[in-house]
Amino acid sequence: MPKKKILTTFAEAINQAMITEAKLDPTIIFIAQGLTDPTGVFGTLKNLEKNIPKNRLIEMPTSENGALGIAIGAAISGMKPIVSFHRMEFALLALEQIINNAAKTSFLSEGKLKVPLVIRLIIGRGWGQGANHSQSLETIFSHIPGLKVIAPTFPGDAKGMFLSAIRDNNPVIVIEHRWCHYLKDNIIPSNYSEPLIGAKIVKKGNHFTVLCVSYMVIEALIAAKYLEEIGIFIEIIDLRVLRPLKLDKVFKSINKTKHLMTVDLGWTLFGVGSEILAQVFCRDAIHLKKPPIRIGMADKPTPSSRGSIKSHYPSSEKIIIEIGKSLNIDLLKIKKVLKLLKKNSSPIDVPNNSFKGPF
Amino acid sequence: MEKNISMNNLKKLFFSMYRIRLVEEEIAKRYSEQEMRCPVHLSIGQESTAVGVSYCLKKSDKVYSSHRSHAHYLAKNGNLKSMISEIYGKSTGCIGGRGGSMHLSDLSVNFMASIPIIGSSIPLAVGNALSEKIKKKKNISVSFFGDAAIEEGILHECMNFASIKNLKVLFVCENNQYSIFTHLNERQPKKRNIEKIASAHSIASKTIDASDVTQIVNGTQEALKYIKKNSAPFFLVLDTYRWKEHCGPMNDDHLNYRDKSENDKWIKKKCAIKSLDNILIKKSKYWPSEKIKIEKQIKKEIIIAFNFALKSKLPSSKDSWRHVYA
DSSP, rough: OOOOOOOEEHHHHHHHHHHHHHHHTTTOOOOOOOOTTSTTTTTTTHHHHHSOOOGEEOOOOSSSHHHHHHHHHHHHHTOOOEEEESSGGGGGGGGIIIIIIITTTTGGGGTTSOOOOOEEEEOOOOOOTTTTTOOOOOEEETSTTOOEEEEEHHHHHHHHHHHHHHHOOSSSEEEEETTGGGOEEEEEEEEEEOOOOOOOOOOOOOOEEEEEOOTHHHHHHHHHHHHTTTTOEEEEEEEEEEEEEOOOHHEEEEEEEEOOEEEEEEESSSSSSHHHHHHTTTTTTOSSOOOEEEEEEEOOOOSSSSTTTTTTTHHHHHHHHHHHHTTTTTHHHHHHHHHHHHHHHHOTTTTSTTOOOOO | GGGSHHHHHHHHHHHHHHHHHHHHHHHHHHHGGGGGOOOOOOOOTOHHHHHHHHTTTTTHHHEEEEESSSHHHHTTTTHHHHHHHTTOOOEEEEEETTTOOOOOGGGGGTTEEESSSTTHHHHHHHHHHHHHHHHTOOEEEEEEEEEEGGGHHHHHHHHHHHHHTTOOEEEEEEEEEEEEEEEEEHHOEEEEEEHHHHHHHHEEEEETTOHHHHHHHHHHHHHHHHHHHHHHEEEEEEEOOOOOOOOSSSOGGOOOOOOOHHHHHIIIOOOOHHHHHHHHHHHTTHHHHHHHHHHHHHHHHHHHHHHHHHHHHHOOOGGGGTSOOO
């Protein structure tokens, strides 16, 4: 009998995945600053103390590279650490351990040592996050052989993929967009695993393939709604797994639509879109009708003021404009649609109208 | 200091140090043949630190090392054939030739990993100790690093963590005074004693002159006793000297970056192998003839190991695609 689904946020979904699995597996340990704080890393680590023995909850001093190295040392000696950073930028201090040790220990031990490690990196957006709390640096990690990199968007995927990440014998970087934490969906309360392979088609369409990373899927879904008003049906693909990168579904979709747009969370230069487009062009089987479109964050550091972030983050508006241009849609039609979009939008620096933090 | 150590064990210590010396000298001798095609950081002059510490360890204790790891590997009973083959880049190496001299690892003796980035393996040792604590095991994690690691933030992160979490870590700082060509005085405050950094992290510590291996043995035993009794880390500073160039088989004293008097002091007067040899000569009239036998035995083992490495096959490039992921 199918289990009853319950409305769950992304943050609650991964919290469930971690707690349920950690109750079953005594080798799972948690490492973070403010691990058992009342807010518990934006609620994602809520109720840890109630469910997991204290000796497996490692409150970490402010030592990011140390935290990662210690997690690797624990992983190669039988533990499965889950390390959480409140913002991705803190992991820059831990790149040495992530790249030199986490990614290479299996290789340098001929597979005798394994690094079952989950590294959670949270990307901020809006509410004045500014230059050092809003960066999307997922390509740095995706560049490194030996790491796996996932970026689930929806609560259902997040829960299943999180479970697979915990059970994986490799270091898995989990990219969590802060605005994804608030997304709600009906999912089953018990744990299930979703393999860490490949993209997922989120919305079917025949006119344009729009490949998105993480929260950009939501921007694309909003754009799709308005584009439908003028008869354009886009196919939205949630990339979900950046490494190992498997693009079969993307190639198949492009063969159908003959149009491609990539939507990066971060900067476009050397971004996810760059890699996808390179792979598309290296396959002679694919012929696009128009030059592909690559959008992402504006090529500058993120300003804090909401006055200056207009057109900084890639948005549904940008997606509509670029697709309209590419398909030679009458500008008046596009303008009409954008007007409607603007009318229904929440303020530029919050994920939705009811948003009151935390940030 | 040798009073606490039996004659038999003194001989063992000598054997172990002398074996490392002769292995390293053989590497230096053959390096110009260009068959060992990776950087080598020789342990000549620093044998006592590895031997003195490892002499006190159990097989189940875990050791982590850095770029200068040959002595640590051999002292922890790492297989000589596997080490030489690894340096020769052969498939019979301890990790199949994929690491070379700077990445020695032999899990059969719990010589866990060597990482050539300064300080990089220290958190692995600490994390291992955390794991042992959660599993309620008694094993000690040993982290070997040089004096330059003191300048790395990660060492302080690790000391702080090991201290507050009461982890059974033995930090071993081998102070050979030089980071490549640069003396300690140009890198760290002259008046600061390295040991004081440990006490600043509330970690018990001791500084030992590494020219006397028996002092290292006694100091390590004291440290291990402390670690077990208090469930807390300990920090050893072992003052030693690198005889050869930082990386490679040669002497580089013609570059004049080290004082001649300092050089003479450590090489002529403070050689730990020579010191122990003198003790053994005083203790036993049979020692000189025993020493000749030991030397013969070691040299034979070395020739066998080098021949084994030379005859072994190079790994295929196909093999290097394995184990990128578990």
